[in-house]
Amino acid sequence: MSTFKSDPAGPATPGAPADRSGPLSPAAGAAPGGGAPQPRRTRPAPRRLQVVRVAPLADDMVTVTLGGPALAGFALPRPAHHIKIFLPVDGQREPTVPAWGPDGRPVFPAGQPRPVVRTYTPRRFDPDAGELDIEMLLHAGGPAGRWAAGARPGDHLAIAGPGGGYEVPTGAAHHLLAADETGLPALATILERLPAAAGVTVLAEVRDAGRHRDLPVAPAATVTWLHRGTRVAGELLAESVAAAVLPAGTAAWVACEASAVRRIRRQLLGSGLDRGQISTRGYWRLGAADHPDHDFGEADLADIARSGGGRGSRLRSTLGPLSSRARSAAREVRAAMRDRGDDRSR
Numbered sequence: 166m167s168t169f170k171s172d173p174a175g176p177a178t179p180g181a182p183a184d185r186s187g188p189l190s191p192a193a194g195a196a197p198g199g200g201a202p203q204p205r206r207t208r209p210a211p212r213r214l215q216v217v218r219v220a221p222l223a224d225d226m227v228t229v230t231l232g233g234p235a236l237a238g239f240a241l242p243r244p245a246h247h248i249k250i251f252l253p254v255d256g257q258r259e260p261t262v263p264a265w266g267p268d269g270r271p272v273f274p275a276g277q278p279r280p281v282v283r284t285y286t287p288r289r290f291d292p293d294a295g296e297l298d299i300e301m302l303l304h305a306g307g308p309a310g311r312w313a314a315g316a317r318p319g320d321h322l323a324i325a326g327p328g329g330g331y332e333v334p335t336g337a338a339h340h341l342l343a344a345d346e347t348g349l350p351a352l353a354t355i356l357e358r359l360p361a362a363a364g365v366t367v368l369a370e371v372r373d374a375g376r377h378r379d380l381p382v383a384p385a386a387t388v389t390w391l392h393r394g395t396r397v398a399g400e401l402l403a404e405s406v407a408a409a410v411l412p413a414g415t416a417a418w419v420a421c422e423a424s425a426v427r428r429i430r431r432q433l434l435g436s437g438l439d440r441g442q443i444s445t446r447g448y449w450r451l452g453a454a455d456h457p458d459h460d461f462g463e464a465d466l467a468d469i470a471r472s473g474g475g476r477g478s479r480l481r482s483t484l485g486p487l488s489s490r491a492r493s494a495a496r497e498v499r500a501a502m503r504d505r506g507d508d509r510s511r
């Protein structure tokens with residue numbers, strides 16, 4: 166049984182195609198084309214780390230710097246990756262971490278409390294210093310937000326991943342990047358990877374001016390801060406996306422509250438943006454704990470299928486060009502659901 170190489174998104178075996186889902190994906194299956202089975206690869210064990218320091222980033226947002234020898238071999242090949250964080254529960258100093266079973270699902274040691282598992286963006290990794298930053302919103306509603314509010318140097322946690330990641334569309338004429346506080350860390354990683362001359366429209370919805378933060382924008386980018394105040398999260402962002410004047414050939418990346426993401430996705434599709442150039446992700450959902458991180462807001466595919474069922478040619482002509490996108494979305498969903506076996510088994 167082989168293990169992952171140091172590049173988490175790189176080929177498992179020389180010459181094999183890169184796996185977009187990175188090391189959060191379970192063991193590989195049969196060889197493409199039905200040949201001899203490839204050696205199965207395993208996910209690396211969750212990395213046990215400690216908090217090195219906590220620094221304020223904006224009102225109610227902190228940068229938590231993690232470190233430890235277990236970061237050896239960690240890498241972030243793409244922007245907007247995500248990691249799972251495993252947090253200790255009451256009475257624990259260190260979280261319980263799973264081993265991966267043969268099906269790629271986590272197996273927790275019997276009789277030990279399950280950790281809190283949540284999804285965050287690895288904002289910065291410095292392999293020389295052995296440091297990994299995550300930027301966390303301090304909200305009192307959930308255990309991860311509360312953990313971040315009390316995080317101190319020396320605190321223990323574990324991480325798995327990275328997985329996911331955004332493939333920046335290099336041929337896009339313009340980029341729309343839209344996010345709330347939870348999506349801004351990933352948005353910043355995308356800004357860092359865009360060509361300096363790229364035209365970029367950034368729409369950033371935050372509670373108020375106290376939550377502005379530095380973003381690595383090039384001169385050609387325009388950044389608009391939107392203050393939701395007491396409005397429902399994501400409403401203002403959706404209105405602003407609808408009002409934005411976007412050149413033909415714009416690629417859009419959006420991450421915010423899940424209901425708002427759906428609305429924004431429909432708007433972008435309605436405004437004529439190429440479906441393959443739209444990447445949307447629900448990062449959390451109002452009223453739902455640990456909202457699934459496989460939420461791409463792509464319910465529109467199912468909507469089209471439902472509303473058009475039986476209307477043969479129109480449906481076929483609509484879905485035809487979408488089929489590869491739908492298959493790819495389904496693959497991502499399946500991978501993410503396997504990743505989330507940890508939660509299912511809680």
Ligand SMILES: Cc1cc2nc3c(=O)[nH]c(=O)nc-3n(C[C@H](O)[C@H](O)[C@H](O)COP(=O)(O)OP(=O)(O)OC[C@H]3O[C@@H](n4cnc5c(N)ncnc54)[C@H](O)[C@@H]3O)c2cc1C
Nearest residue numbers: 285286302306307308309310347450451452453454455458
């Ligand atoms: C791919 C991905 C990357 C992410 N990256 C980041 C990141 O870099 N930084 C970051 O801060 N978050 C990030 N998030 C969002 C984060 O995972 C969620 O906010 C998560 O729900 C927080 O867990 P919790 O234990 O604090 O709250 P939960 O237990 O999940 O939720 C408890 C309650 O709090 C509410 N809640 C959750 N999040 C918020 C919020 N942001 N504002 C207001 N209420 C909320 C829920 O609606 C629920 O009612 C990311 C999510 C995904 C899917």
